[in-house]
Amino acid sequence: MTDRPVVAVVQFPGSNDDRDAAWALGALGADPVLVWHDEEELPAATGAVVLPGGFSYGDYLRCGAIASVAPAMDAVRRFAASGGPVLGICNGFQILCEARLLPGALRPNRQLEFLCEDAVVRVESADSLFTRRCLPGQELVLPVKHGEGAWHADEGQLVQLAARGQIVLRYTDDLNGSLGNVAGVVNEAGNVLGLMPHPEHAVDPLLGSADGGLLLAALVDAAAEYVLAAA
Amino acid sequence: MRATVLVRPKDGILDPQGEAVQGSLRKLGFDVGSVRVGRVIDVELEAADQRTAREQVERMCSELLANPLIESVDIELLDS
Numbered sequence: 284m285t286d287r288p289v290v291a292v293v294q295f296p297g298s299n300d301d302r303d304a305a306w307a308l309g310a311l312g313a314d315p316v317l318v319w320h321d322e323e324e325l326p327a328a329t330g331a332v333v334l335p336g337g338f339s340y341g342d343y344l345r346c347g348a349i350a351s352v353a354p355a356m357d358a359v360r361r362f363a364a365s366g367g368p369v370l371g372i373c374n375g376f377q378i379l380c381e382a383r384l385l386p387g388a389l390r391p392n393r394q395l396e397f398l399c400e401d402a403v404v405r406v407e408s409a410d411s412l413f414t415r416r417c418l419p420g421q422e423l424v425l426p427v428k429h430g431e432g433a434w435h436a437d438e439g440q441l442v443q444l445a446a447r448g449q450i451v452l453r454y455t456d457d458l459n460g461s462l463g464n465v466a467g468v469v470n471e472a473g474n475v476l477g478l479m480p481h482p483e484h485a486v487d488p489l490l491g492s493a494d495g496g497l498l499l500a501a502l503v504d505a506a507a508e509y510v511l512a513a514a
Numbered sequence: 515m516r517a518t519v520l521v522r523p524k525d526g527i528l529d530p531q532g533e534a535v536q537g538s539l540r541k542l543g544f545d546v547g548s549v550r551v552g553r554v555i556d557v558e559l560e561a562a563d564q565r566t567a568r569e570q571v572e573r574m575c576s577e578l579l580a581n582p583l584i585e586s587v588d589i590e591l592l593d594s
Contacts (some may be wrong), residue, residue: 285533345581381581390585393529433535435584460528 288330288506293359295350296319300336300483301370307483308333311496313503320353323509328513330506331368332359334375336428336481343420346389346431347377353486356382368412369475369503370498373429376467385468385477387436391409397430401491402480403455404466408448411469412505413476416497422455423494425480431459432479434468444468452478474505515561517571520588521580522552555579564591 290313290384293302305315316326320339322323324503325332337344340349356378363369363384371379379385392398401424406417416422436444452467461481467478523529536549541573557574571589580587585586 341547344578388581389592390584391530393528393530395562433528433548460530 286507288311288485289314289316289328290324290331290333290362290503290506291318291325291329292333292335293318293320293355294335295337295353295378297339298335298374299424300374300439303481304335304483305335305370307486307495307499308503310486311358311500311503313506318470320350320356320490323354323358323483325355325358325362327508328510329362329367330508331370331502331512332362333502334359334369334371334378335483336373336375339374339378341489342431342477345381347374347379347381350378351381352376353408360384361476366472366474368502370413370502371430371475371477372481372483373427373479374477375434375500376430379475379477383457383482384498385476386440386449387434387462387465387468388399389426389431389479390433390435391431391458392429393457397428398459399426399428401425401507402427402458402466404478406451407445408450408451410477411451411500413469413501414451414506416501423452423480423497424485424492425479425482425495426484429459429479432458433462434465434479436463436501438462446469448474451476452480469489515559515564515567516592517559517567517591518555518592519555519557519575519579520552520554520590521570521575521585522587523550524584524586527584552585564593567591 485495
């Protein structure tokens with residue numbers, strides 16, 4: 284027996300940050316379990332789900348579109364509906380938008396370039412499940428690597444989401460044409476976060492930044508709380 | 515029955531791909547205005563008549579083929 288909460292990391296064909304996510308979660312006190320996309324159930328006692336970065340199904344049709352209807356996503360939908368914490372990173376964010384678990388959609392970067400660099404994001408709301416280890420206004424250095432990371436919604440929706448505290452992370456400058464410089468959004472219930480930057484690549488200061496650990500450690504906390512509440 | 519689905523970026527949605535194609539066309543000497551890039555999806559399906567076929571394809575569009583937030587669709591049906 285272990286008191287480490289199980290965090291399911293869903294692997295789609297073309298995912299490539301699944302192992303990094305699992306490593307980071309393990310380093311932060313979780314018991315990461317890789318779940319293949321055609322599984323119809325999540326592991327018993329799953330406390331949180333991570334949809335990792337990558338190029339699921341070769342980005343066919345639209346980034347994340349095919350993955351959004353994979354069998355494992357039905358299980359993720361049920362888990363999210365029960366209040367379970369779900370984090371989508373990069374391609375995982377695209378999948379959550381395509382699955383309509385998060386508002387908006389991700390479009391090709393304004394400059395049509397694949398971006399691979401460290402980005403600075405500001406914590407707009409420290410009240411969310413995922414940002415509660417951060418300070419409001421805190422700036423985090425997190426790597427980005429994406430070609431289609433420009434978040435789009437209509438202006439009215441952005442205002443509404445911001446008023447409700449659902450826009451949790453914004454780039455400090457216009458990185459990719461994302462509306463309102465949005466980098467991360469939570470759902471209305473507050474238990475699903477999608478973000479383009481990669482917290483799992485920023486948990487060890489040796490690699491330049493450990494700021495991602497703040498977000499992932501909060502996810503591990505949330506996983507432990509979910510397991511406790513479900514018991 | 516065969517359906518051809520034309521998916522386009524909605525009006526007002528930024529289309530960097532279209533802008534890149536526009537830039538290249540101009541470089542080749544073509545005097546072009548706006549260029550937008552979409553996609554074509556051909557689907558073969560069984561359906562009793564055009565109306566039920568259209569209903570099916572509309573559902574395919576809203577569930578997978580297009581993202582209604584950013585894309586518009588036109589559906590053409592061909593008996594075959």
